[in-house]
Amino acid sequence: MPTLIHYRDKCIGCNVCFEMWPVRWRMSTTDGKATLVGGIKKKNLHILRVSPGEDEINVRVANACPVKVIKVQP
Amino acid sequence: MATKIKILAPVGSFESLAAAVQAGADAIYFGVEQLNMRVKSAGAFTIDDIATVATKCDEHNIRKYLTLNTTVYDYDKNLFTEIITASKEAGVDAIIASDFAVIMECRRQGMPVHISTQTNVSNLDSVKFFSTFADLIVLSRELTLKQVEAITHGIERHDVRGPSGELVKIEIFGHGALCMAISGKCYLSLHSNNSSANRGACIQNCRHKYTVIDQDSQQELEIDNEYIMSAKDLCTIDILDKIAATGISVLKIEGRGRTADYVFETVRVYKEALAAIDEGAYTAENIARWRKELATVFNRGFWEGYYLGRKLGEWNETDGSKATQKKVYLAQGVRYYPKLKVAEFKLESGKLKVGDEVLVIGPVTGIVRQVVETIHVDNGPVEIVKQGFNFTIPFSAHIRPTDKLYKLIPTEYADADPLP
Numbered sequence: 001m002p003t004l005i006h007y008r009d010k011c012i013g014c015n016v017c018f019e020m021w022p023v024r025w026r027m028s029t030t031d032g033k034a035t036l037v038g039g040i041k042k043k044n045l046h047i048l049r050v051s052p053g054e055d056e057i058n059v060r061v062a063n064a065c066p067v068k069v070i071k072v073q074p
Numbered sequence: 075m076a077t078k079i080k081i082l083a084p085v086g087s088f089e090s091l092a093a094a095v096q097a098g099a100d101a102i103y104f105g106v107e108q109l110n111m112r113v114k115s116a117g118a119f120t121i122d123d124i125a126t127v128a129t130k131c132d133e134h135n136i137r138k139y140l141t142l143n144t145t146v147y148d149y150d151k152n153l154f155t156e157i158i159t160a161s162k163e164a165g166v167d168a169i170i171a172s173d174f175a176v177i178m179e180c181r182r183q184g185m186p187v188h189i190s191t192q193t194n195v196s197n198l199d200s201v202k203f204f205s206t207f208a209d210l211i212v213l214s215r216e217l218t219l220k221q222v223e224a225i226t227h228g229i230e231r232h233d234v235r236g237p238s239g240e241l242v243k244i245e246i247f248g249h250g251a252l253c254m255a256i257s258g259k260c261y262l263s264l265h266s267n268n269s270s271a272n273r274g275a276c277i278q279n280c281r282h283k284y285t286v287i288d289q290d291s292q293q294e295l296e297i298d299n300e301y302i303m304s305a306k307d308l309c310t311i312d313i314l315d316k317i318a319a320t321g322i323s324v325l326k327i328e329g330r331g332r333t334a335d336y337v338f339e340t341v342r343v344y345k346e347a348l349a350a351i352d353e354g355a356y357t358a359e360n361i362a363r364w365r366k367e368l369a370t371v372f373n374r375g376f377w378e379g380y381y382l383g384r385k386l387g388e389w390n391e392t393d394g395s396k397a398t399q400k401k402v403y404l405a406q407g408v409r410y411y412p413k414l415k416v417a418e419f420k421l422e423s424g425k426l427k428v429g430d431e432v433l434v435i436g437p438v439t440g441i442v443r444q445v446v447e448t449i450h451v452d453n454g455p456v457e458i459v460k461q462g463f464n465f466t467i468p469f470s471a472h473i474r475p476t477d478k479l480y481k482l483i484p485t486e487y488a489d490a491d492p493l494p
Contacts, residue, residue, distance in 0.1 A: 013150065014107040016268045026096055032108065032153040066269030066277075067114070 002062055004067055006036045006046040007069040021061050023049070077352050079318060079325050082139070082245065083341045086112055086119075086330035091130060093442035097341035101137035102127075105274070105330065109154055110141045111192070112330040115275035116391060121160050126132070128164040132315060141330075143172040143190035147271045151175065156187050168210070177207050186237070191215055191247065192272075198228035209236030210243040212326065215257050219313070219320055220301060221380045222246060222407055226321035243323035248313045248314075249340050249368070250328025250381060252305040254280045280304050281374075281390075304390040309376035311364045313348050313366060317381070329372075335401065336371040338441040343367050370399040375463040398488045400431055407477030408464060416450075417469035419479050426465070427458040434469075436477035443482070444470060 004024065006047045013032040018026040018034060039046035051056060056074065062070040076367060083099035085091045090351040094102050102126055105112060106119045119127070124140065142154055145334050146209045154176055158169060162185050169185055171177050171194035180187045182356045189204045191196060191212040201211055207360070226244050228234070235399040236242045253260060255271075260281040269277045280303035308328070310317055317325065326347075343364045368376070374390040390396075394397050404426055405419035428431070428449055434442045449456050459465045 012113050012273060013153075014268065014270060015146075015147065015149075027147075027149040029152055031151045032147075032150040064143065064268050065265055066275050071201055 082132035088437035089334035093338035096440040245324035248325035306375040405479040417473035
């Protein structure tokens with residue numbers, strides 16, 4: 001299954017991921033950064049296995065991130 | 075008195091902070107986390123760094139201001155509240171703010187505010203409005219000196235006082251990058267890359283080369299300069315006496331995204347020039363020398379901005395710096411032998427020879443520039459040292475493992491006049 005990876009420390013809280021795909025992303029009111037819904041924290045990364053059916057939107061979100069902190073691993 | 079004007083230095087890293095201190099800055103400004111206008115280009119200070127920066131400034135009796143001047147959204151409230159609280163606890167002197175939510179929170183916490191240039195304050199009535207919240211206002215960068223002077227005189231005539239009860243002070247930009255958009259309010263970067271300039275993430279579309287094509291005829295339009303949106307840098311060294319006469323209190327140097335040697339050189343030169351105005355040494359000869367010194371560090375060519383009434387910007391004709399010198403990284407600091415006054419470095423790339431001019435930059439060391447007189451390796455003195463070797467050179471300052479050594483070499487712009 002593909003994996004969504006978020007390098008959260010470098011997120012600048014621009015909101016574009018949440019605007020595009022609110023199923024997977026929320027804006028944290030604690031620190032103003034995006035949060036990967038259901039993601040598991042491993043060191044500095046937040047990781048979530050997702051359905052291949054979501055690939056298109058996840059790749060679009062990753063490309064839209066202005067600081068490239070979202071990756072989709074096949 | 076020109077020397078009453080304070081020089082406000084940009085600090086985007088601990089190296090720049092050390093350089094600003096060394097150069098004699100009266101005050102510094104810095105940003106933390108993602109709520110400042112250089113979130114992509116400056117080194118990333120965090121909330122935890124606020125106290126460290128403040129302590130270092132206190133040691134040198136330098137005022138410190140924290141920029142919190144991006145557009146903010148509802149979900150940012152907790153973060154900016156936390157930043158303001160941490161700043162107050164650390165003894166930061168003021169928050170530079172533009173959003174009303176941030177201004178309100180500062181007021182609630184009793185934290186002094188400076189109104190950012192992002193609010194585009196351009197007239198006396200706006201100054202009066204913001205005087206309810208702030209003792210210092212950074213004016214819009216597009217005003218003429220006559221307009222600036224009308225505002226400073228208006229403050230005295232109308233007795234416009236801030237929350238402290240003192241007359242409101244005025245700050246203007248003195249040196250550094252200018253933007254094609256009014257005081258930074260630009261949508262280009264967000265439009266092309268979802269990367270909002272107003273959240274500090276400008277990707278600088280304006281600094282690129284463009285071709286204009288007529289879609290009907292498919293002909294390229296003839297334009298003098300392909301960098302049609304890239305403004306030259308503001309440089310006011312030529313008109314500093316006129317600026318001093320306007321009655322402003324603070325002259326800001328732009329450049330939190332620039333390197334420590336830029337911070338050192340610009341602060342040093344403007345401090346020297348302000349003192350020279352009082353001492354009768356603000357001469358054409360000195361101005362020419364300062365201009366040359368400013369041109370040694372990063373710049374896109376210079377003009378005097380909108381201060382003398384020019385309506386359009388002067389556009390840059392290259393995509394990078396027009397600095398007359400560039401620095402090439404050579405070596406990492408290893409240790410210092412204080413009795414011998416000798417520093418050991420490890421050469422990691424290129425080569426170094428006797429007679430080269432070198433620059434050392436470090437977070438504690440700051441900036442040290444000197445000419446290499448002798449080089450020693452294990453086998454004794456050499457004229458030249460190559461990659462991979464440790465070497466020692468006589469050095470005037472204490473060198474640390476966090477220091478980096480660069481060789482200074484002239485660029486193609488070395489003989490050009492930066493302010494033709």
